[in-house]
Amino acid sequence: MEDGPDGKNYFSKFYCCFQGVKLGWIKGCRRIIGLDGCFLKGVCKGELIFAIGRDANDKIYPIAWVVVNVEDKQKWKWFLELLIDDLKLNLGNGFSLMPDQHKGLIEAVKELLPYIEHKKFENGFSESFNAVIVDAMKKPIITMLEELRLYMMDRIYNMKLKGQQWGNHIFPEIRDKVNLLKKSQTHYKVLPSGLNQFEVRVATDAYEVDLERKTCSSSISFLNRDVEAYVDNIFSITTFKKAYNYRIVPMNSNDMWPETNYTPPFPPINKRMPGRPATKMKKSTIENTGTHRVSKARKKIRCSICKEIGHKRPLVYQEGPKS
Numbered sequence: 001m002e003d004g005p006d007g008k009n010y011f012s013k014f015y016c017c018f019q020g021v022k023l024g025w026i027k028g029c030r031r032i033i034g035l036d037g038c039f040l041k042g043v044c045k046g047e048l049i050f051a052i053g054r055d056a057n058d059k060i061y062p063i064a065w066v067v068v069n070v071e072d073k074q075k076w077k078w079f080l081e082l083l084i085d086d087l088k089l090n091l092g093n094g095f096s097l098m099p100d101q102h103k104g105l106i107e108a109v110k111e112l113l114p115y116i117e118h119k120k121f122e123n124g125f126s127e128s129f130n131a132v133i134v135d136a137m138k139k140p141i142i143t144m145l146e147e148l149r150l151y152m153m154d155r156i157y158n159m160k161l162k163g164q165q166w167g168n169h170i171f172p173e174i175r176d177k178v179n180l181l182k183k184s185q186t187h188y189k190v191l192p193s194g195l196n197q198f199e200v201r202v203a204t205d206a207y208e209v210d211l212e213r214k215t216c217s218s219s220i221s222f223l224n225r226d227v228e229a230y231v232d233n234i235f236s237i238t239t240f241k242k243a244y245n246y247r248i249v250p251m252n253s254n255d256m257w258p259e260t261n262y263t264p265p266f267p268p269i270n271k272r273m274p275g276r277p278a279t280k281m282k283k284s285t286i287e288n289t290g291t292h293r294v295s296k297a298r299k300k301i302r303c304s305i306c307k308e309i310g311h312k313r314p315l316v317y318q319e320g321p322k323s
Contacts, residue, residue, distance in 0.1 A: 009266065010266045010269050011265045016066065016145060020246030020247050025061060025243065028240060030054045030056075032098065033052070034098040036099075036100045039137075042138045046141075047071045049065065049076070050129065055244075056234060076108040077112065080109065097119065132151060169237060171240070
């Protein structure tokens with residue numbers, strides 16, 4: 001909560017990261033996080049900012065989200081501090097981040113995660129999640145948060161069921177990507193150097209390869225070995241099952257929640273949100289505030305009958321009474 005100009009307490013921010021989701025990301029997801037946000041569209045204004053990961057099947061894995069009254073460096077820093085603590089990110093070593101380009105976020109990342117690897121932001125990270133929560137964004141904050149909880153509880157359960165139906169190797173999607181790589185590397189020339197060391201050449205380029213580190217599919221094919229056996233475990237179905245091995249504990253409806261002595265906060269104070277689209281079209285500086293109207297081409301409108309500026313000829317021109 002935060003104090004308003006009238007001395008009352010107003011909603012400021014709320015952080016959510018479920019234990020089952022957090023453990024699932026640590027145990028079974030790739031070491032990459034996307035950060036983005038979207039505006040609330042209901043009566044209560046503000047913004048939902050969130051962290052999204054990727055599971056072993058290359059699908060989105062919502063990790064944590066916060067509701068804030070305004071997106072700025074202070075709120076992003078607060079969010080990152082909690083996220084770093086929950087996910088054990090330390091200073092960012094061994095992790096990759098795909099942040100949106102909000103100035104406050106970029107500055108907060110530089111301060112808190114100086115050693116994290118930056119990757120180009122992918123819209124798919126947030127667009128998939130936005131498509132899921134588009135209806136929830138129009139509802140009051142508590143209702144929206146409840147729908148997000150139910151969505152994650154249902155998602156984890158269904159993903160766990162899918163994982164039980166698969167074997168213990170890699171996913172069909174990952175297998176397709178491996179096969180495409182094999183086809184693209186058929187013209188590579190492989191020169192053995194040791195039992196598991198090679199020099200791979202293509203055109204004028206040359207690459208040192210060590211199969212013990214599982215780095216090159218063309219060398220694996222050269223030895224007639226199974227390429228899939230060299231795919232990193234992070235893309236395995238076994239790892240996928242670890243990501244969805246936990247659950248979100250169900251809870252009673254809010255009419256059965258225990259009462260507290262806390263004073264309920266008022267809704268967030270309406271503030272101008274950076275980047276929020278204007279609700280009304282702004283007048284151009286060349287538009288006249290008087291009676292003259294301007295066309296979409298920014299030219300003054302002139303009546304073709306009376307030649308006056310400021311209106312068009314009527315659709316049906318009626319002559320006055322004849323004398």
